[in-house]
Amino acid sequence: MKKLMTMTRQFRDDENGAAMVEYSILIxxxxxxSIVTIxxxxxxxxxxxxxxxxKLTGVAGVTNCTTVAAVTP
Known part of the structure; x- marks a missing residue:
């Protein structure tokens, strides 16, 4: 009976599982x-x-924005 009580106290006082759950939630x-920010x-x-x-289409007469680099001023 004494061993059972000792095991029960150790189980009650052990906080490793709780800390792991807290860190998992935090992560x-x-x-x-991070995903929402990205x-x-x-x-x-x-x-x-x-x-x-x-804006480039309206001012510079660019018809396709993928060719903006080819437009010379």
Whole structure:
């Protein structure tokens, strides 16, 4: 009976499993935040290039934005 009580106390006082779960949740939150940030930056960059392309089309007479590098001033 004494050995059972000792094992029960050790199990109750062991916090390794709880710490592992907490770290796993923290890593998941950091990963999700990183993915959302990367997607947001990608959308912003895409919008910036689309805006630049539309401005070049109106001003410089560029018909295709993939050939902007070939246009000479």
């Amino acid at each position: 998941g939150i950091i990963a999700a935040a 997607i947001a930056i990608g959308v912003w960059v895409n919008g910036s290039f689309t805006n630049l392309c539309s």
